[in-house]
Amino acid sequence: MGGSRRIPVEEIRHIAELAHIELTKEEEIVFTEQFNRILEYFSMIDEADTENVPLTYHVLDLVNVYREDEVHESMKRDEPLRNASKKEGRFFKSPRIV
């Protein structure tokens, strides 16, 4: 499978974009090298026989945990705003969207 295929720097650049992480030129090179080594190591799982083996997303057999929909006291309005570095009045200030 994919173990021996080298991932080119363009692909790392694309994935970093999807992850919303800017990379410097030097980082692109270093990360590409490191990722290829790490992914080569990861690819050893290819050989494991997992035919008909179910997935374990979670170790607990919990499904749909419900609770009563009770109203609790919420935070005061300025409380959640306190950690924002840019705000205006009672709003978070966003950069331009497009």
Added chain:
Amino acid sequence: MSRIYELMAAELPDKVRSQEVSAEEHLHSILERIDRVDEKIHAYVTIAREEAIARAREIDKKARRGEKLGLLAGVVVAVKDNICTKGIRTTCSSRMLENFVPPYDATVIERLKTSDAIIIGKTNMDEFAMGSTTETSYFGATRNPWDLDKVPGGSSGGSAAAVIAEEATAALGSDTGGSIRCPASYCSDVGLKPTYGLVSRYGLISYANSLEQIGPITRTVRDCALLLSVISGHDSRDSTSVKIPREDYLKYLISDVKGLRIGLPREFFGEGVEEDAKEPVLEAVGKLEEFGASCCEISIPAMKYALPAYYIIAMSEASSNLARYDGLRYGYRDENDEGNFDEVFSRNRRIGFGAEVRRRIILGTYALSAGYFEQYYLKALKIRTLIRRDFERAFKDVDVIIGPTMPLLPFNIGERIDDPLKLYMCDILTVPANLTGYPALSVPSGFRKGLPVGMQIIGKPFDEGTLLRVAYTFEQNTKYHKYRPPL
């Protein structure tokens, strides 16, 4: 008594209740200790001096009035800096959260406060808990109190170092792939990763939510049991918290292992595990046999895939959990707002996150992306099933599984940090307990070359009681828990 900072969590509350020792004088003794040694160790990111003193005075006031005091009256607890503390900044040792002050307490913090414990401060860690050495902290590395050139283990390295250096009576850590047990082993502490679902994760800043648990780091097994009794139990604010009755874990502290069946997995003593890491553990197992336990060799064949499967799952979950950091509502926001939302967002994340965090987010995004999802992520989840099956099968014949916590002795600061893969390999013996959700405890089991070696005891789900009993039996019949680093 001049060195009251040495008191254990199990000793102090009675003395505070009877006013033999005041919570305030005890706290001052610890603060002085911090002032004296933390310059060398750097266990703390933030020390909440004023808040702690105010709390201590309240507790003493209660004691004087004869009011009922909690289980941890006056106990000074250090908290890993990824657990939210209302009004005390919580940084995850990251530039991203350098100035983040949570508006609420994590459930475990509420429970500590209700038990009259004192939060002394927030401890250093690998950035966002991603590491095994506490070197990736934005605020600089923590040093191992036993040898200041060595790493203390990680990612809860600050908590483990603070406890053995007596800069706190006990601490909380979090364990995603060994982050409590690894530093406990490297610093000679007792560290417990509880069964997944036993301790609420509400207020724990998520890294890999299907793997991690909060747990105690202490100097003795008794203190571990005491802290666990306080922090465990159902919490409706964490939907993965399990509804089982709360327990008093102190009742399991019996020095007796007669009839106990111990499984020694061949994979925990095989290739890649140093002699210095194995020997003390085998000697410790011999000791348990003297007290009536029996041993057999077992095998966990899927172990060879555990590490890659763990990293694929952890990175995938990280890429999702850390997507929230855009610098908008909280977190690092660069002065430069040039460009559109995506560009600003990506810039904040480049500057706010360190290299290892960015590596894991990008690799996790890769493992979840179209075309690789099946090959990496789904395959890893199937291997998780195989590992679980191996452990289930093993536990039909044994009560506990024992091996070393770490495959090697504490190494030099800087020695492995430039090679991510080499660093990941250190977690080989700790990740199975996270993949399966099983409880696991590291207890001091000796020294090699002047450095501590921890024994790891893995148990059946929700059988923390047996882990504590085995660790207690070993501890009570040895002296390792009494040694302190020369500081």
